[in-house]
Amino acid sequence: MSQRTNRRQGIIGRRTYLILTAVLASIYLLILSPEEKRTGMANSPEDELLNNSRIGIEKYFNEEKIEKYNRLISKKSEKLLKDESLVSWDELKTMALRGQMNLISKLWEIRRLCPENSSPLHCDQLVTAFIKNRYPHPDNQEMAKLFKAYSNYEERNRNDESLNQLPINERYDYMRDIRKEMFSPAEHALLFGFEESSYDYHIELGSFLESTNNLSGDVRKERWQQLQNQMLGDFQEAYLDQQDPFDQFEVVEELYSNEISSENGTDIQQQIREDFFGKEGAQRMKEVDIELAKEEQQIKTYKVLEDEFLNNNKYLSESEKENQLQQLRIDSLGKDLAEQYKRRQAIGSSG
Secondary structure (H helix, E strand, C coil), rough: CHHHHHHHHHHHHHEEEEHHHHHHHHHHHHHCHHHHCCCCCCCCCCEEEEEECCCHHHHHHHHHHHHHHHHHHHHHHHCCCCCCCCCCCHHHHHHHCCCCHHHHHHHHHHCCCCCCCCCHHHHHHHHHHHHHHHHHCCCHHHHHHHHHHHHHHHHHHHHHHHHCCCHHHHHHHHHHHHHHHHHCCCHHHHHHHHHHHHHHHHHHHHHHHCCCCCCCCHHHHHHHHHHHHHHHHHHEEEHHHHHHHHHHHHHHHHHCHHHHHHHHHHHHHHHHHHHHHHHHHHHHHHHHHHHHHHHHHHHHHHHHHHHHHHHHHCCCCCCCCCCCCHHHHHHHHHHHHHHHHHHHHHHHHHC
């Protein structure tokens, strides 16, 4: 397999791994019980009353107690919500629809401000009261409705036994179907638009790199930018702001892999590196390349010696072979590289 193919598969593989890890974390949060997610929120004496009687809920959450706990949450959240405290619900929605704010993450930050002895239901009631006091009518009603819909979505996923029985990639598709069922298009976009657009883009990027493999770098780069516009839309700016520059660099380097493999490839690769990391950073990367190439040549030389040794010493015991090979590796590669090589071989044989 060529280095170019290895590089492309490495990019796709790492991105797919990160995507599935994020999805798994999302699913894990949903299937945890509320008590497990709200660390430190032990059951309060009112839990049984709250969970079994709507009358009990209304009785417990009288105006005096709602006001008391709402003041407590407001005080604790003053710093947390400082940046958003002066913006309207319309502005918050605009930020969410551009990927500049994750409303679900903000919700969980507020939930963690609930008193330590709050039950899950108690905490959600306090959050609702906080929303209604924090924002004017009718914005507070829309926000409370969205929060209630999301809480119902969490509960459905926690209680859906079939969710745990599906493979990880199928779980996410299944969850997306549930989202479409439980949320209006506008609500869905607010809560999940950025996440799902980013996910779809990453999946499509792998196919794109494969299908455009024979095109020039300039053409691939232009089509890649078109793909970002198409898949990310209004989320593109926020997505790029949140990207690690090295991830972007790896994609661009792969886009120009044909040119990098050509006679003038070193100069082209160096220019791409300078564009991302400056001349000093590009020079350091070049020095690392030289060192890696040197190590690769040492390993090739060692493998020849290893084959010769094994052919000439077939009747040695396994332990004696390994002892002598270990010394041969150290003599040929140095102690550090010899240990790295041995670890790589062990990983390769176990995989």
